[in-house]
Amino acid sequence: MHIEVSGLNKSFGDFHAVRDVSFSIEKGHLIGLLGPSGGGKTSILRMLAGLETPSSGDIVFHGKRVNDLPPQERGIGFVFQNYALFKHMTVYDNVAFGLKIKKFSKSQIRDRVMELVELTGLKGFEHRYPHQLSGGQRQRVAFARALAPEPQLLLLDEPFAAIDAKIRQELRTWLKEMIERVGITSIFVTHDQDEAIEVADEIMIINKGRLEQKGSPWDIYKSPQTQFVASFIGESTIVEDVSKLKGFEEAAGWPGAQALIRPEFIEVGNPSEFRLQSATEQGKIKHVHFRGSEWMVEVEVGNVTLITYRSLEKEMLHPGDEVRVLVHRAYMFNQSDSWMMENRLKEDPMPIHI
Numbered sequence: 001m002h003i004e005v006s007g008l009n010k011s012f013g014d015f016h017a018v019r020d021v022s023f024s025i026e027k028g029h030l031i032g033l034l035g036p037s038g039g040g041k042t043s044i045l046r047m048l049a050g051l052e053t054p055s056s057g058d059i060v061f062h063g064k065r066v067n068d069l070p071p072q073e074r075g076i077g078f079v080f081q082n083y084a085l086f087k088h089m090t091v092y093d094n095v096a097f098g099l100k101i102k103k104f105s106k107s108q109i110r111d112r113v114m115e116l117v118e119l120t121g122l123k124g125f126e127h128r129y130p131h132q133l134s135g136g137q138r139q140r141v142a143f144a145r146a147l148a149p150e151p152q153l154l155l156l157d158e159p160f161a162a163i164d165a166k167i168r169q170e171l172r173t174w175l176k177e178m179i180e181r182v183g184i185t186s187i188f189v190t191h192d193q194d195e196a197i198e199v200a201d202e203i204m205i206i207n208k209g210r211l212e213q214k215g216s217p218w219d220i221y222k223s224p225q226t227q228f229v230a231s232f233i234g235e236s237t238i239v240e241d242v243s244k245l246k247g248f249e250e251a252a253g254w255p256g257a258q259a260l261i262r263p264e265f266i267e268v269g270n271p272s273e274f275r276l277q278s279a280t281e282q283g284k285i286k287h288v289h290f291r292g293s294e295w296m297v298e299v300e301v302g303n304v305t306l307i308t309y310r311s312l313e314k315e316m317l318h319p320g321d322e323v324r325v326l327v328h329r330a331y332m333f334n335q336s337d338s339w340m341m342e343n344r345l346k347e348d349p350m351p352i353h354i
């Protein structure tokens, strides 16, 4: 189902939970609504579902305005964290529930339930009750139940929040595969950036009721349009006065602009590792953390602590070591603009606008 949302607002009294949000979603895409707690993600989802009425704005499914349609007429399936299974019903009856309401025949129900039980890897569990299942299995039943009546849109609100880390990881991969196989347009809410990056075709970053950015995980990571997005996705250090770093002197002409530097924009090492010494800073190692496949290094340059990674292949660094630091790039932000700035001493002398 193609979705078009324009100028969506939601106020609770004089509190604006959702502010002028507009977006469209292609049929079959899996969208992650990502943002900090209280940002408005669930409110957006609830308005799409018809569980909350927008204060203003339009919600259009397949070219038809659905603002006034009740939830059961919108062709939506739900998997909510707190939308528990019916405890007194077996897996079979849970999955059959929506089909009975829609008055499918007994044999149609049987065929559809068995198809979904098979699809979700729950064959053999049809006669179990929810308390006889693991958390991951329960969420798979919830998924099967949501899909049974063949909805056009699937909404998932923090579907894995209550599940422990290892199973959550497996379920993410599983969910992505399932959604691709079924080909259903889906939107899921999460405040976990790894989850959104790994699972979603596109991410929408929601903060303080506003849509800050929408795009593929990779686009959002490499071209963040606001400082909030840059600091919310991935790791970074914010530098108040980047003009003090070598190669970034030009930034002194942009008062008020802040720089945000990602770990992969920084190289740290012994002097012999750098050919262009003049472009590097003097630094001192503060901490070195072992991260399994690499070192995470905190290095002090002037009064700023920068975070970067270092290959395990290279010579080991220790706290207190005097090192050279090369900052390749920085994201620059002021109130109305965002752009990428390259180290002038290193390569391209002109700042590149995103």
Ligand SMILES: Nc1ncnc2c1ncn2[C@@H]1O[C@H](COP(=O)(O)OP(=O)(O)OP(=O)(O)O)[C@@H](O)[C@H]1O
Pocket (backbone or CB within 6 Å): 012, 015, 017, 035, 036, 037, 038, 039, 040, 041, 042, 043, 044, 191
């Ligand atoms: N029924 C309501 N009445 C009053 N305020 C509400 C209501 N529902 C939500 N809010 C407020 O609107 C804001 C957005 O809430 P929402 O649940 O949409 O955020 P969220 O991004 O989903 O947060 P979380 O990740 O914590 O679930 C919050 O400040 C919340 O307190």
